[in-house]
Amino acid sequence: MSTASLTRLVDCDIHNTITAEALMPYLPKKWQEYHREFGRRQLPGDFYPKAMPFASRTDTWPPTGGPPGSDLNFLRRQLLDAWPIDIGVLNTLITIRNQEREYDAAMATAANACQIAEWLEPEPRLRASLLVPFEDAPLAVAEIARHGSDRRFVQVLIPSRTSLPLGQRKYWPVLGAAAERGLPIGLHFGGWAGGFPISGAGWPAYYLEYHTGMSQTFQAQLISLICEGVFEEFPDLKIVFIEAGLGWIAPLLWRLDRSWKHLRAETPRLRLKPSEYFRRHFWLTTQPIEEPPEPAQFTAMLEHLGMNDHLLFSSDYPHWDFDSPDHALPSILPAGVRQAIRHDNACALYGLKTN
Amino acid sequence: MTKHVVGTVAEIPPGGRKLVDVAGRSIGIFNLGGEFFALRNRCPHQGGALCEGPLGSCISSAGPGHYEMSRGGEILRCPWHGWEFDVRTGQSWFDPKGVRVKNYEVAVVAGKNLKPPAPDLVPGPYVAETYPVSIEQNYLVVEL
Numbered sequence: 001m002s003t004a005s006l007t008r009l010v011d012c013d014i015h016n017t018i019t020a021e022a023l024m025p026y027l028p029k030k031w032q033e034y035h036r037e038f039g040r041r042q043l044p045g046d047f048y049p050k051a052m053p054f055a056s057r058t059d060t061w062p063p064t065g066g067p068p069g070s071d072l073n074f075l076r077r078q079l080l081d082a083w084p085i086d087i088g089v090l091n092t093l094i095t096i097r098n099q100e101r102e103y104d105a106a107m108a109t110a111a112n113a114c115q116i117a118e119w120l121e122p123e124p125r126l127r128a129s130l131l132v133p134f135e136d137a138p139l140a141v142a143e144i145a146r147h148g149s150d151r152r153f154v155q156v157l158i159p160s161r162t163s164l165p166l167g168q169r170k171y172w173p174v175l176g177a178a179a180e181r182g183l184p185i186g187l188h189f190g191g192w193a194g195g196f197p198i199s200g201a202g203w204p205a206y207y208l209e210y211h212t213g214m215s216q217t218f219q220a221q222l223i224s225l226i227c228e229g230v231f232e233e234f235p236d237l238k239i240v241f242i243e244a245g246l247g248w249i250a251p252l253l254w255r256l257d258r259s260w261k262h263l264r265a266e267t268p269r270l271r272l273k274p275s276e277y278f279r280r281h282f283w284l285t286t287q288p289i290e291e292p293p294e295p296a297q298f299t300a301m302l303e304h305l306g307m308n309d310h311l312l313f314s315s316d317y318p319h320w321d322f323d324s325p326d327h328a329l330p331s332i333l334p335a336g337v338r339q340a341i342r343h344d345n346a347c348a349l350y351g352l353k354t355n
Numbered sequence: 356m357t358k359h360v361v362g363t364v365a366e367i368p369p370g371g372r373k374l375v376d377v378a379g380r381s382i383g384i385f386n387l388g389g390e391f392f393a394l395r396n397r398c399p400h401q402g403g404a405l406c407e408g409p410l411g412s413c414i415s416s417a418g419p420g421h422y423e424m425s426r427g428g429e430i431l432r433c434p435w436h437g438w439e440f441d442v443r444t445g446q447s448w449f450d451p452k453g454v455r456v457k458n459y460e461v462a463v464v465a466g467k468n469l470k471p472p473a474p475d476l477v478p479g480p481y482v483a484e485t486y487p488v489s490i491e492q493n494y495l496v497v498e499l
Binding site for chain 2: 057320321326
């Protein structure tokens with residue numbers, strides 16, 4: 001593997017910001033007025049005060065005055081051109097807030113239209129995740145149908161904190177519509193979680209606890225999606241965990257497999273071990289990558305996981321826990337593995353072609 | 356080791372900083388209450404432009420509800436991930452022995468002493484003889 005080939009890069013988690021002002025022209029007049037008059041609800045318990053304003057690197061505020069991620073030219077300069085990024089996947093975080101369902105749907109539709117016009121059309125290196133009002137299955141399925149054939153949308157975006165565990169049947173029409181069109185579900189950290197604390201033991205006091213607790217939300221979704229038999233119902237469904245971390249997964253699967261052997265009769269629809277479903281149906285982005293004290297421990301972590309062909313490089317630009325393409329993957333990893341994580345796996349999953 | 360003139364004392368007030376390029380390296384020069392310190396402008400973590408980050412205090416706690424703030428304006432936080440470094444030493448706060456950013460000595464040299472012959476001095480952007488008026492100033496010299 002030559003060093004030159006390591007210059008190829010797909011970044012699977014870039015956050016473009018669509019401000020309310022930018023969204024307005026794409027909203028129907030009725031919802032523009034609703035938005036001005038009533039606006040969006042707050043998220044209970046979600047937004048812990050973060051050390052960095054806008055949860056962003058302090059050097060990512062564009063000179064044009066908007067918030068980080070709102071200026072395509074600046075994003076080009078600071079990310080796409082600064083590293084040899086062939087393709088970047090946008091995950092814009094317009095959180096669906098469980099208000100009037102048609103308002104949620106209108107916000108998602110407007111954001112998708114805005115992404116096409118202002119991000120995907122002018123910048124061919126970009127792809128985007130499709131926003132849907134995922135708590136209302138018929139409206140979400142309609143949004144998937146609207147854009148399902150536009151391959152610039154590479155997945156359907158759902159936050160990791162849904163109001164019920166994602167494997168429950170309420171969400172099946174959304175999962176099925178995505179699977180039918182070959183679109184993975186990109187499960188990105190965040191969401192309002194129906195008002196539940198991020199922890200299984202109540203509300204933590206510090207952002208450090210909240211940030212470390214991100215993986216708890218994915219643990220709940222992993223267990224739910226597998227135990228509910230979702231992958232028997234939708235054998236083509238693919239799930240991408242975005243910003244979930246990696247290190248916790250193998251031990252969780254060991255525990256889940258062990259308990260499944262004892263309790264198998266409770267979930268008779270599962271034909272495979274839980275870990276087999278996971279390794280077939282799940283992909284994982286890298287950021288924020290674990291930084292074990294010894295490089296050999298990093299290698300061991302990937303060996304335990306056994307999913308080197310399902311790992312996807314992500315930077316999380318412009319957020320403060322950004323991973324640099326130069327440093328996220330330790331050089332102890334063989335060049336072939338790094339090449340797969342940085343480029344090949346994403347191309348295979350999303351059907352991307354880089355030059 | 357070569358000496359490089361990187362600026363004048365007057366242009367970096369206390370609490371201020373200046374980013375300079377010296378021999379291909381980006382370096383931050385800081386003025387802490389009249390003392391000058393230089394750090395490599397590259398975080399040892401993931402390469403962020405460390406010297407462009409905010410300067411703050413060292414906060415410590417001896418127990419619940421107790422907070423001590425010290426070293427105001429002397430702790431540099433990386434703009435990317437917030438890793439903290441002591442501007443005076445380059446040591447990180449969380450692992451002072453294991454993680455540090457390269458630092459350099461900064462000397463204050465009177466303009467008249469910068470005049471040739473000074474064979475070990477590489478003229479920087481503030482070569483003294485091109486500014487005859489300011490030859491009485493004090494200059495900042497970094498050696499690396």
